[in-house]
Amino acid sequence: MPDYDAILFDNDGVLVEPPARDTLREAARSAFSAVGVGDANEAHVEDVMHGVTPELLRDVCAAYDLDESAFWEARDRHASRAQREEFRDGERDRYDDVAALADLDHDFGIVSSNQHATIEFILSFFEWEPLFDTYYGRERAVESIRRKKPEPHYLERALADLGTDSALFVGDSESDVEAARRAGLDSAFVRRDHSEGVELSVEPTYEVRDLWDVVEIATGE
Structure with missing residues (x-):
């Protein structure tokens, strides 16, 4: 060996x-709201929750005319914040x-x-x-x-x-x-x-x- x-x-x-899917879903919705999209398609929310590829991110952002860098920064910021709360609240x-x-x-x-x-x-x-x-x-x-x-x-x-x-x-x-x-x-x-x-x-x-x-x-x- x-x-x-x-x-x-x-x-x-x-x-x-692992983080709860509901946690990642709500974080993704919050990211869309942060860049001015209050009614994001649920399929697009699922797309950016986990396993995002550059091509998928480009397509999602194009659907709302979003800047990719600005949206991704919001997505990661909200996802990280939500995960920290999971640990602090004893949920993870x-x-x-x-x-x-x-x-x-x-x-x-x-x-x-x-x-x-x-x-x-x-x-x-x-x-x-x-x-x-x-x-x-x-x-x-x-x-x-x-x-x-x-x-x-x-x-x-x-x-x-x-x-x-x-x-x-x-x-x-x-x-x-x-x-x-x-x-x-x-x-x-x-x-x-x-x-x-x-x-x-x-x-x-x-x-x-x-x-x-x-x-x-x-x-x-």
């Missing part, structure tokens, strides 16, 4: 519970098995497709700053959509920060597994309750139930 220098983690669904929490990482002496990093500001908040809220040596979320800019997973951009930046190319990437989606492949990394797919029925078209190096399983992989036990 490989001896990894570092372990990188996706955030939502791996370290913390970390996973208990994050405690397993205390048994490892690897360098740790976070690479998320969520907003960088949201990741910063989570690190502070759970007092995780000493645990993670580097972390990346998306910048609040349209260009960040092209850089998110499955593109390896942020993974490669995290590896550069840690000074290694020997790392395991732990995620809960196909885009995580594919991003690891593109970056030349092994991957561990965490099959939690929300990903129980997910079928992958790309094969992860490992499939695990939780972060305790990741510890076993990292220690060779």
Whole structure:
């Protein structure tokens, strides 16, 4: 079994519970309202909630003659604010098995497709700053959509920060597994309750139930 220098983690669904769809939906509606669209088509609200592509964003903004950069800044700002409120209100929490990482002496990093500001908040809220040596979320800019997973951009930046190319990437989606492949990394797919029925078209190096399983992989036990 490989001896990894570092372990990188996706955030939502791996370290913390995923955001509620209703939270993201209301945040998207608020973003439309913030740029003067009070009656956005519900299909367009769904389009910008999650998994947005540059092409989809362009089409949605064209439907309302919106500036893409201004709308995307509003979308990310409202999404990040709504997610912070989830944590503060106790509606969303970390996973208990994050405690397993205390048994490892690897360098740790976070690479998320969520907003960088949201990741910063989570690190502070759970007092995780000493645990993670580097972390990346998306910048609040349209260009960040092209850089998110499955593109390896942020993974490669995290590896550069840690000074290694020997790392395991732990995620809960196909885009995580594919991003690891593109970056030349092994991957561990965490099959939690929300990903129980997910079928992958790309094969992860490992499939695990939780972060305790990741510890076993990292220690060779």
